[in-house]
Every structure is written in C-alpha cells, then in structure tokens.
Amino acid sequence: MMSEDGYNTDFPRNPLYIFFSDFRSVLKFDELGLEIARIALPAALALTADPIASLVDTAFIGQIGPVELAAVGVSIALFNQVSRIAIFPLVSITTSFVAEEDACSSQQDTVRDHKECIEIGINNPTEETIELIPEKHKDSLSDEFKTSSSIFSISKPPAKKRNIPSASSALIIGGVLGLFQAVFLISAAKPLLSFMGVKHDSPMMRPSQRYLSLRSLGAPAVLLSLAAQGVFRGFKDTTTPLFATVIGDVTNIILDPIFIFVFRLGVTGAATAHVISQYLMCGILLWKLMGQVDIFNMSTKHLQFCRFMKNGFLLLMRVIAVTFCVTLSASLAAREGSTSMAAFQVCLQVWLATSLLADGYAVAGQAILASAFAKKDYKRAAATASRVLQGHNQLMP
16 A cells, blocks of 8 residues: 555564565655655765775875885774774764654744744735725725735744754764774774784884874764764755765875875875864864754753663674674784785775765665654654665665
8 A cells, every 4th residue: 555655554564574565666766765865875975985085095005015005904994993883883873863853853843833823823915805805995905014014024033053962962972982092092002903913023013003093183083073974864964974075085185195295204194184184074064063053052951971872882782793804804914914914905995985885775764764753654664664675785786
C-alpha cells in the first residue's frame, strides 16, 4: 500500500523485510528520495574530499623519499586510530540528538505561531467584501485600509537563533577530547610509534615522530570541526560542511608544495600545512554555526553530557573493532620496512577515497530517521530505513 507521500507503509513485523520492501522505489525521486539525495550527495562529497586531499598529500610526500612516505603513513594510521575512537561516536550522536531536538523545536514553534495568529486576529478585506461595496466607495475604502495597515502594521521580529543544547554539549566535548588527544599523542609519540613497529634505530623514527607531534597540534580543530559537522547534519545541512571541507583541503594542497619544496621543510612542512587547513576549516564551521545556533548557552541544566557519554560508550567498541584492523595492518606493514609501509599508505588512501562514497546514505538516513522518530512519523522512518539500506547495498560492491 502506498501513502500520499509516495512511499510504502505496509511493513510487516519481520525486520529483514525492510531490505526488500518497495525495492523499485530505491532510486525514485519523490519527496523522500529528493530529501535523501539532497543530504547524501554533499555528505558523500565531503567525506571523499578529505581522503582525496590526503592522497595528494601522500603524492607530495612521496617526492621526498620512500622513508618519509612510510614514516608519515605510520603516523597517520596512529593518529586516525586515536581520533576515530572519539570522532565516530561524537559525530553520530550529535547528528541524532540535534535532529531530534530541532524537530521538536520546530513543532513547538509552529504551534506557538498558530496560537499567536489566532490571538492577534488580523482582519483583512477579502475579495467578496470588496465586491459588495459600491464602485464609488472602493477608492476611499482602499485608502482607509492602506492608512490603517500602515499604522497598525506588524514588523517581523529578527530571526532568533536556535537553542539546541546538544550543539553546545558536542562542541564542549569535542574541544576537551581534542586537547586531551593532542597532549596524549605529543607526550607519548615515541612509545606509540615503537608499538606500531617503528624501531628506535629505524630511519622512520625521527620523521614519523616529528610529523605525529606536529599533526597532533591540530587535534582540537579536528574534533571541533567534526562536532560542528554533526550539528549541521542534524539540521539536514550537508552543504555547509562540504563548503568548509573543500576550502580546507584546497588550502592544504596549495600549502603542501610551498612548505615542502619551496621552504624545504619536508615532513614538517606537510604537517604544518595540514594543521593550518584544519584550523581554517574549524573557523569557517564555527562562524557559520554561530549565525544559526546559540552555542554559548552553557547552562549546566541544559547541557547533556551524561546522555552523550551513555550513548557514546555503546558505539565505542564498534569503532575500536573497525579501526583496529587498519591499525594492525599498518603495524605489520611497518615491520616489513619502509618500502612495504609506503606501498600500504598509497593503497590505503586510494581505498578510503572510494569506499566513503556510500557513507553519504548513512548520514542522510541518520538525520531523517531522528527527525521522523521525534515527530512520531514511524511510517516515514520505516520508508527511510528501507531506501537508505537498499541504496547503500547498490553502491557497495
């Protein structure tokens, strides 16, 4: 059975049926399909932009030598492992919480505006009323209405910023986790690299430690940027994060050859360019976010740290399991020498650049599902889950 919105509403109790229900509508551009595409496409491009920039970064570093490329590969694998433990739970939870709060806030604003309109009771002349008035009195009547409307005209109040407690909570948590990550990686860089298979007398130790220490300075910007992206995703706005990501990555690509070859800074220049691009991206996202959300609402009564921690812990084990395989592979490749590690780094960046395309569906599904559940629109939630899962399966080989 099809609803008025164009999606199937007959979902049986067997949850596996959602993979096969209404399969012909997966790529249908109805209202739901257009909303998924509007969110998923910019999200996929933003997710793919960073690995592509890292691939270009890898190409520049590869011009220095295989030892430097291998050293950077180990450092990036270690940095990503530590980062993703915090990144994935933070972004995912922020997206769901913000979408839920924004949907509830929109419903409350709609009800409040409707009540205000009823209470104000603005009367305007209708066409039927004007038709009943003689022709000679129409001009004087219209003048009276113009005069009264100009006197009693209601000026629209300036648009208020959204009050989303989850946004403030996410930014605070992201900033604290970023500072903690920076201190941890800088202070424990050498033993962590030794654990990854880089020996003390290895030629990779010095450049990898230098790159990891400098790259870690950008950890607060990385976590803050991703927390802000989670807020925008909750608003179903993936265009703004794409805009900031492209500017940051282009800046990184421009600064890389300048710092590496012109200033002859080597891996130090590559790390410096990356940190500058991350803080630029963070600044753009925070600037855009402050125009829409009151992020300085720091009342402890409204902040939701406990809710974040509770749900974040449930996702933590999943993230560790996913990233452990990549980190273990990087560690084993590093033990084989600089050539093997350099080859692994190139293949990893190519794989990441292509595999993240389907994750745009996940972003769209998460935002729409959270909003639908907040509005208790379970039919739309079921239809969204079906579309997203089937579309993701078609994109993935």
